[in-house]
Amino acid sequence: MSTPQTTMTELLPAREGAAAAPPALPRLLAGIRAEGAMTHAEHVELHGALPLAGARRRRGRGDAGRLLEEIDRAGLTGRGGASFPTARKIRAVAGARGRAIVVANAAEGEPASLKDRTLVETLPHLVLDGGLLAAEAVGADELIVCVCETAGAGVEAMELAIGERAAELGDTRQAPKVSLVSVPSHYVAGQETALLQYLGGGPAKPTFTPPMPFEQGLRRRPTLVNNAETLGHIALIARHGASWFRELGTPSQPGSTLVTLSGPVAHPGVYEIENGASLSSLIEASGGTTARVRGVLLGGYAGAWIGGELVPALALSQEHLAPHGATLGAGIVVLLSDAACPVAETARVARWMADQSAHQCGPCIHGLDALAGTLAQIATGTAEGNATKRVERLSSLTVRRGACAHPDGAVNLILSALEVFEADFADHARHGSCEACDRAPELPLPLRPVSDAPGGPRPRR
Amino acid sequence: MSQRVQVNPITCEAHGMCAELLPERITLDEWGYPLVDDTPLHGSEVEHAIRAARACPTFALLVQRDRAPRGGRVRTRSG
Numbered sequence: 040m041s042t043p044q045t046t047m048t049e050l051l052p053a054r055e056g057a058a059a060a061p062p063a064l065p066r067l068l069a070g071i072r073a074e075g076a077m078t079h080a081e082h083v084e085l086h087g088a089l090p091l092a093g094a095r096r097r098r099g100r101g102d103a104g105r106l107l108e109e110i111d112r113a114g115l116t117g118r119g120g121a122s123f124p125t126a127r128k129i130r131a132v133a134g135a136r137g138r139a140i141v142v143a144n145a146a147e148g149e150p151a152s153l154k155d156r157t158l159v160e161t162l163p164h165l166v167l168d169g170g171l172l173a174a175e176a177v178g179a180d181e182l183i184v185c186v187c188e189t190a191g192a193g194v195e196a197m198e199l200a201i202g203e204r205a206a207e208l209g210d211t212r213q214a215p216k217v218s219l220v221s222v223p224s225h226y227v228a229g230q231e232t233a234l235l236q237y238l239g240g241g242p243a244k245p246t247f248t249p250p251m252p253f254e255q256g257l258r259r260r261p262t263l264v265n266n267a268e269t270l271g272h273i274a275l276i277a278r279h280g281a282s283w284f285r286e287l288g289t290p291s292q293p294g295s296t297l298v299t300l301s302g303p304v305a306h307p308g309v310y311e312i313e314n315g316a317s318l319s320s321l322i323e324a325s326g327g328t329t330a331r332v333r334g335v336l337l338g339g340y341a342g343a344w345i346g347g348e349l350v351p352a353l354a355l356s357q358e359h360l361a362p363h364g365a366t367l368g369a370g371i372v373v374l375l376s377d378a379a380c381p382v383a384e385t386a387r388v389a390r391w392m393a394d395q396s397a398h399q400c401g402p403c404i405h406g407l408d409a410l411a412g413t414l415a416q417i418a419t420g421t422a423e424g425n426a427t428k429r430v431e432r433l434s435s436l437t438v439r440r441g442a443c444a445h446p447d448g449a450v451n452l453i454l455s456a457l458e459v460f461e462a463d464f465a466d467h468a469r470h471g472s473c474e475a476c477d478r479a480p481e482l483p484l485p486l487r488p489v490s491d492a493p494g495g496p497r498p499r500r
Numbered sequence: 501m502s503q504r505v506q507v508n509p510i511t512c513e514a515h516g517m518c519a520e521l522l523p524e525r526i527t528l529d530e531w532g533y534p535l536v537d538d539t540p541l542h543g544s545e546v547e548h549a550i551r552a553a554r555a556c557p558t559f560a561l562l563v564q565r566d567r568a569p570r571g572g573r574v575r576t577r578s579g
Contacts, residue, residue, distance in 0.1 A: 400509035401533040
């Protein structure tokens, strides 16, 4: 995988058949094509019509609806990385004062993730369905779909899809106004408050909370920001119910999830797995490894390293990963081959994460910069004194001191690298660069963001 | 109903006034940004904290009141 833009999306074979008997897997990715988006007609044929409550009732206390109860019973959690219970979030927005707004978040600033881009490019109607259902659940009159500006095909597909739905939406009384906005590609742009500040005409940078988006979000209205994949699951739960959703996954983490797998495998790309599936089965589905695996980066660049020797034993569930200090985050699995240098790779990503700071909070600006600098010194053997100690001290000065979790994520990655690749770090600190340091980077990093200095939003419709 | 100090890290510009005025709660890191002890303020500290918040040139120091006993809404006041 070189850059996300050029990576092919490997697709699981679609099951024949229609909505009556929803297949075990794939769920979200059912009917996906290698290229191009599923049309609305195809989408309806596969999944059935959008089950809106029909006669829209006024939003009232006990009326956030049956759907909300189903989502709650399904145990759906947010797929943007934070895994917050979706029903609780919807309920908070529904219960807040004022007319709500729904934002479908496919900003996906994480270089190692492709799932949201894949969804909007190939299955835009699934995301729209979920957005419209969520809008109904919270009584919103607006649905704003946010797609990363570098996902050109995704922006186009979503624009077409919204057009296809225009007639249908026009028919529904009080249907929400649906719009599409392409958002900057930098790392923190997809963070909830950054996205909302951008939609409000400001820079795509996080804001200080409280107030939280659910109470005062866009234009000071209660705002529900859901990840594109989360909305896709809502679209299917509305059709098939909570019990169906829970047929897959673990009791504490039901359902399926999209995972972006990259590194030395035959077919890197986006896969839909059952929560709790083994990492080995995912690797097998991708055609197997093409090199020995030195380490696994789970959860992306705000995630954690795990030693390659653990690959056969790893199950991709929260319970299994927690003891390793890891989560799947937004469903990101990056394998590092044993030809790569984990020290150089981590130092490179740490520098990129420092550069991706919104440069608003002092501890994030200075802390991440100092950490990246120290890692670069370790990698080249030019660090003075006990560099590992310094990394640990800088980390403690950096975590939980920003307005958002960006510094926390970067520190998480760095500290896990120090632990998993302890011997390599010690070796580099003593002897300097190794031969593998000069190899082409394995971990994907965008060359440069399309827009470095985001201004106001550019509405597409 | 307890009160605690908090920093808005976006508006904070490391002037360091808070550490001068509220040393019992705030020290500065190596870049001059405040490290805050945000456990509930003792009665006599509240006045000091409010004075420090009022003195912050960017109003980045906040004295927060926990309104509800358990994780309820939080009211923020700056100086």
